[in-house]
Amino acid sequence: MLLEVRDLHVEFRTRDGVAKAVNGVNYTVDAGETLAVLGESGSGKSVTAQAVMGILDIPPGKIAGGEILFKGQDLLKLKENERRKLRGSGMAMIFQDALSALNPVLSVGDQLGEMFTVHRGLSRKDARAKAVELMDRVRIPAARERVRQYPHQFSGGMRQRIMIAMALALEPDLIIADEPTTALDVTVQAQVMDLLAELQREYNMGLILITHDLGVVADVADKIAVMYAGRIVETAPVHDIYKAPAHPYTRGLLESIPRLDQKGQELYAIKGLPPNLMRIPPGCAFNPRCPLARDVCRTDEPPLYEVSKTRRSACHFWEEAIRG
Ligand SMILES: Nc1ncnc2c1ncn2[C@@H]1O[C@H](COP(=O)(O)OP(=O)(O)O)[C@@H](O)[C@H]1O
Ligand SMILES: [Mg+2]
Secondary structure, eight states: OOEEEEEEEEEEEETTEEEEEEEEEEEEEOTTOEEEEEOOTTSSHHHHHHHHHTOOOTTTEEEEEEEEEETTEEGGGSOHHHHHHHHHHTEEEEOSOHHHHSOTTSOHHHHHHHHHHHHHOOOHHHHHHHHHHHHHHTTOTTHHHHTTSOGGGSOHHHHHHHHHHHHHTTOOSEEEEESTTTTSOHHHHHHHHHHHHHHHHHHTOEEEEEESOHHHHTTTOSEEEEEETTEEEEEEEHHHHHHOOSSHHHHHHHHTSOOGGGTTSOOOOOSSOOOOTTSOOSSOTTGGGOTTOOHHHHHSOOOOEEEETTEEEOOTTHHHHHHO
């Protein structure tokens, strides 16, 4: 197994109290596999990813428990310099906002080239050639000329391609893409997502794709983990989730995807808001918003019930949920 997150807990200590952002997350990603992590804003998707990458804001953040095994080695036991070495060559991250992730005063060629001069000891000239090659790989037209340009001279979609190129540069085993297409137009979103999926297959990388939009990842993900209030509430192969979600929250997310055949109709939205992470309700954290909730849901936290060999749901009434 390439990556195994085991019972991860992350908290943030703030003036107002302790926010329990990640509360016992488990997931795995194999080489060549794509895991989509889905959930509303604030559900702990990015914080989990930051813990894996070793870029968590500590303090105020704190890893309160768990293990993060990368090729069998617990990353939480590594020294900071060992983790730094892993970033880029072992695992790399793609962010939503390329404009703030890239350096505005360095040409994209210099930024891409730096990966090779700093990490691989290449000469400037060889690094520049590598930069052009990478820009070709992510299909940026006229790479040879554009390698001298600065991030702001590229469109949003092209900048996102540059970030993908940066992530690929050292051929990592794992890529984490955190809402990589959220800031883009719908048509550009699909192109960037297709490119990412294609490169992932080619390099046989593990990919974690974080999104709040199931519509975007349906075609590229193998399996999905749905997060709510810092917990995974459903995990399943992507097709199962589409056919019949086994958690009322997943169903709500699915029903809020815009569909072409429903143009003009008002979009369904899950009623209510996610809980305050300093006061997660007892029982099932989703119960105040859940159409299936009854007494037991307000007192007993549901375990991840085994729905099938490949599928789990943290709903006491998953059998009812799956029937729809
Ligand atoms: N730097 C931070 N300081 C304090 N709290 C934070 C910080 N980063 C994240 N959190 C808390 O963790 C929660 C989950 O954040 P995040 O993982 O970014 O959500 P998302 O699922 O939208 O990616 C936030 O709602 C917030 O309460
Ligand atoms: Mg996020």
